[in-house]
Amino acid sequence: MIGFLAIIVLALLLGTGLAFGLQYDLGYIRVSFGNYLVETNFWVGLALLVVIVVLTVMLIGLVRRLRNGTSVMSGWIARGKERRARRRTTQGLLALAEGNWPRAKKMLASSASDADTPLINYLAAAQASFECGDNEAVDKLLRKAFESTPGSDMAVGITQAQLQLAGNRVEQALATLLRLRKQSPHHPxxxxxxxxxxLRLEDWRELSKLLAELRKYNILVPAELDNLERQTWHNLLEQAANKCRKEQANIPNASLDPLTDLWDQLPSSMRRDERTIFNYTSLLAGLGDEAQAETLLRKVLRNHWSDELINLYGRVESQAPDEQLLLAEQWLKDRPNNAELMLALGRLSLRNELWGKAREYFETSLKLQRKRETLAELSRLNAHMGHDTASINLLMQSLENDNGLPHLPMPKA
Incomplete structure (x- = not known):
């Protein structure tokens, strides 16, 4: 109210001032434009100047409003694009989850440029393209994903490696992973x-170098890691043995250094592993170095009993088979009812040409545990000792057991 009254008073004062001013002749205003000359009364000129100023101010205000209106319009259009991008992204992700790969690829790729998170769109679209079998589109979308978001090289690289592995492009995946490892050496x-x-490339040497880091950073559960380590070193041992076989083909008494040197490189946990010891000593024996195999088996069995290793111990031949038999009979004191030890003792008795003793050990082992292996040994021994009937009966028992024959009436001989 007070402000309104102030405006009225100000207007009255200005009006009174102008009324008094018009009574006096203040001259005229003369303006020249090239060949044109404009003359007017001072008060008229002043009025025109005021009108020009007012129109200028109004024009500036209009321009500002138009500019603001354009910004509002642009913002509205941009928000509309974002809403459509979010909707199409949602539809694309649903299609991806449903396995509708072509629709997922189309929706995700087309909405990526306007999406809040274009990286997700491009990566998901690359997955859909892979499922469509379009590897060229996969590479293109991954490149766009990398360009869309700074610092996304690790995420894009991992996705690329996964898709390469899934597409059986293992060598390309390896190149991608080695590049990523340079950036982040310990990325789990x-x-x-x-x-x-x-593993897919069967590169056991490189895998053996990786095992320590896999264990250090708990990449796999312990049981899985143990199996992987065992598999890796077993394959390396087999490769070394194959190298020795090739050398022996050219040089009969070639050294077994490739195999024995590799054994020395094994982690201590593997040199104590029962399956690895069995594998190594079997390879040694197969390459002709049964004496070294027997020595290692004897050392292990003194401190760590194993039915599997004692079975192998009965198969290898030492340079002193009589001492080997005596040592095994000492183990019998602590394990009088061990079927595998009895089988090994039977074989060691055969090496010492103790036929009757071997037969007793085989029969005792068979009473403790009926095994096809023991039946075959006893049958073979009986045949060579002239006990053909006993040998045939054992073979028949083995055949019946192996084939699970039912109990049926048979004619009497």
Missing amino acids: FVLKLLKTAY
């Missing part, structure tokens, strides 16, 4: 994917 998932790549 990169190490896990590297393990998969080496």
Whole structure:
């Protein structure tokens, strides 16, 4: 109210001032424009100037409103694009989850440029393209994903490696993973994917170098890691043995250094592992170095009993078979009812040409545990000792047991 009254008073004062001013002749205003000359009364000129100023102010205000209106319109259009992008992204992700790969690829790729998170769109679209079998589109979308978001090289690289592995492009996946490993040497998932790549390529040497890091960073559960380590070193031992066989083919008495040197490189946990010891000593024996195999088996069995290793011990031949038999009979004191030890003692008795003793050990082993292996040994021994009927009966028992024959009436001989 007070403000309104102030405006009225100000207007009255200005009006009174102008009325008094018009009574006096203040001259005229003359303006020249090239060949044109404009003359007017001072008060008229002043009025025109005021009108020009007012129109200028109004024009500036209009321009500002138009500019603001354009910004509002642009913002409205941009928000509309974002809403459509979010909707199409949602539809694309649903299609991806449903396995509708072509629709997922179309929806996700087309909405990526306007999406809040274009990286997710491009990566998901690459997955859909892979499922469609379009590897060229996969590479293109992954490149766009990398360009869309700074610092996304690790995420894009891991996705690329996963798709390459899934597409059986293992060598390309390995190259991708090695590049990622340079950026982040201890990245758990990169190490896990590297393990998969080496395993698929059967690159046991590189895998053996990776095992320590896999264990250090708990990449796999202990049981899985133990199996992987065992598998890796067993294959390396087999490769070394194959190298020795090739050398022996050219040089009969060739050294077994490739195999024995590799054994020295094994982690201590593997040199104590029962299956690994069995594998190594079997290879040694197969390559002709049964004496070294027997020595290692004897050392292990003194401190760690194993039915599997005692079975192998009965198969290898030492340079002193009589001492080997005596040693095994000492173990019998602590394990009088061990069927595998009895079988091994029977074989060691045969090496010492103690036929009757061997037969007793085989029969005792068979009473403790009926095994086809023991039946075959006893049958073979009986045949060579002239006990053909007993040998045939044992063979028949073995055949019946192996084939699970039912009990049926048979004619009497």
